Amino acid sequence: MPNKRILVLGGTSDANVLAMELLKSGFDVVTSFAGVTENPVLPEGEIRVGGFGGEDGLYDYLKAEGFAALADATHPFAAQISRHGFNAAERAGIPYLRLERSAWTPLPADNWISVQDTEAAVAALPDAARALLTIGRKEIAGFLARDDLSGVARMIEKPPFELPTNWALVLARPPFSVEAERELMAFHKITHLVTKNAGGKLTVAKLMAARAQRIPVVMIERPQKPPAPAFGSAPALVAALV
Numbered sequence: 001m002p003n004k005r006i007l008v009l010g011g012t013s014d015a016n017v018l019a020m021e022l023l024k025s026g027f028d029v030v031t032s033f034a035g036v037t038e039n040p041v042l043p044e045g046e047i048r049v050g051g052f053g054g055e056d057g058l059y060d061y062l063k064a065e066g067f068a069a070l071a072d073a074t075h076p077f078a079a080q081i082s083r084h085g086f087n088a089a090e091r092a093g094i095p096y097l098r099l100e101r102s103a104w105t106p107l108p109a110d111n112w113i114s115v116q117d118t119e120a121a122v123a124a125l126p127d128a129a130r131a132l133l134t135i136g137r138k139e140i141a142g143f144l145a146r147d148d149l150s151g152v153a154r155m156i157e158k159p160p161f162e163l164p165t166n167w168a169l170v171l172a173r174p175p176f177s178v179e180a181e182r183e184l185m186a187f188h189k190i191t192h193l194v195t196k197n198a199g200g201k202l203t204v205a206k207l208m209a210a211r212a213q214r215i216p217v218v219m220i221e222r223p224q225k226p227p228a229p230a231f232g233s234a235p236a237l238v239a240a241l242v
Helices: 013-024 054-065 079-092 118-124 141-145 178-187 205-212 234-241
Strands: 005-009 028-033 046-049 069-072 096-099 112-115 130-134 150-155 167-171 192-196 217-220
Touching (some): 013 028, 013 096
Parallel strands (some): 192 217
16 A cells, blocks of 8 residues: 655645645645644644754654655745755655745736845835734834834734834734725725735735725745745645645
């Protein structure tokens, strides 16, 4: 009987769909979570929580558990774990496949300011901008450090520090509706949206709302990931494994 044990690097809604599709196709699935998010939405199948200890630790885990392949379904901005996964799978002699949702692209009515990283995004905001930050909790410090900026920082979990009084904290988990996004932007008098080019449908409503209200979008583009077979949907990746 062929080895059908698959390690999924998870932590995204895409990973949960992938785990379900793999199980339906008869694979033995383990989905790994970094453990940095409290109360994550868990997929079906076996769950592993916690870091591996870098590339070497991941390689050791792949060999010890006898996995047949590694499926990377992490966030498009989780570049480090993707590099570790790619290198560890290559060392272990097993296939590395990536589930990669398509990036967003601007429409003619959009006003995007494309930047390469968070530091550039901070610099791209004009004086006294009121920003809606939708980049998570780990990279907002640079925005808060600018005394002239204000607005809303939205994330799933509370940051480990208090926000300045000129910033509002919104804790919410997607998806969001276009109407709710428009109301949020209007209520807080948002002048700029700052986001990462995560792609997908769960959070695209903010871009639609910004377009409707002619709000400029500071778009942080994706980091480069290792060259590997990439699939735009879970069924396509599962078909490749089959």
